[in-house]
Structure formats: structure tokens, C-alpha cells
Amino acid sequence: MSDDMDPERRRAELAERLEEVRARIAAATADAGRDEPPTLVVITKHFPRADLDHLVDLGVRDVGENREQEASAKLAEAGGPPPGVRTHFVGQLQSKKTGAVARWADVVHSVDRGKLVGGLARGAEAAGRELTVLLQVNLDEPGHLGAAGAVEVSGASGATRGGAAPEDLPDLAAQVARSPLRLGGLMAVAPRDGDPDEAFARLAELSARLQQEHPEATWISAGMSGDLEAAVRHGATHLRVGTAILGSRPPQR
């Protein structure tokens, strides 16, 4: 397990995989005719704080987590996040955990219902922090997964799906815009069995529609280890990559 690995070896391994992912992103950016690569958010869930510190040392400036308890322990309690690092929360959020997340997160990618907005706003205000939120949208076919907000864990990545139904985005965006939170844009996870290009094209359309009402909401968080090229093709501004850099997750407790 990574915890027991010799720190020098682990650092070298992370450096090599990070380089590979950066090369993939650079190639995809060139193929898409884009000038600037998207921001790489490295998802460090299930891996120890030591890995996060290695990554920061290797130049990573954005790190993400998907579980409040693990993230709070790793980021907030362990002496705070490394200086100069932007911290992202990308997992399903329970409303009772909003305050805890707002204490350390700079960006929350997974706002999919109005119930989360008040708690995040109060938490950020109490902590004296500026918090950017993205609206997570459900790109599964209507009826395929059931109700919006359903939680499903994908076999490959452990990323939770769910998210708001596309038709609920305008109301949710208006609610965030009225709050002290900064509306950053949209986030989605590609459907498990679908074509990621199709899903991310749809996300780009939803983003364009959102920006007609909220021109500042330009971020598109899309693309993971397996589908980052498709996300780059369709205008992702932020990629969330875990496994391709950190390796397969250690066995669950």
C-alpha cells in the first residue's frame, strides 16, 4: 500500500504518472485547437496526506476530495491545506456537512439542490472565506437512473453521479447568485455506459445557456482519468483526475 512505500519511490512514481497525465492533457489541448490547457484538479481521495504533499511539491496547485470526513481530517485538521493550494470538494454533500466543508474548501463542485446553498453560504461566512460553487448536473438519460440527486457509485472511479436535472439548473443558479457564494459554473460525471463525447457536448450546451443568464459562470468541470480527452474537446475548464496519477485505490476498510 502507498502508506508503506518508501517516500522517495512513491514520489518518483507520482512524478512519472503526473507527467503522463500532463502530456495527455497537452496533446488533447493541441488536438482541440485550444490555446490553454484546462486546470488539472488532482483527486487525492483514499490516499494519505503524504501523497498530497508530494503532489504539491511536484507543482500541483489544485487538489480535490470526495468525502467530507476524510477531507476534513486530511486538509483541515492536518495543519491546514498546504499553502498556495486550492482545495476542491467534488463528492455528494449532505446538508449537515456543508459547514464542515466550507471551513476548508475553496470550490465545491457538487451543489445539486437548493438545500445546500444556505449551509455553504453560512459556513463560508463564518469562516471568513470566499467559496466558489459549481452546479452538478445529471447527464444520465431521463428515467435511466431514477430521481435527480440519486447517488450511485461507479465501479471504475468511485465517483458519485446524481446531480440536478438540467431543467432545474436555472432556479438553482438564481438561488446561488442571490447568496454570498460565487457561482463558478457546471460540473458533471459522464454516464457510465454512454458516449462521453455526447455527454460533454450536452454539458457544453447547458453551460452556454447558463452563461446567458450568468456570464461569470464560465467553469466546466468535466473529465476524469478515463475520459479527459473528450472533456478537453468539449471545453472543460477543469479536469478531475485521480487514478491515472495516484494509482488504483487502496482496499477499502
Ligand SMILES: *Cc1c(COP(=O)(O)O)cnc(C)c1O
Ligand atoms: C474520484 C472522482 C474523480 C476522479 O476519478 P478517476 O477516475 O479516479 O480519475 C473525479 N470526479 C469525482 C466526482 C470523483 O469522485
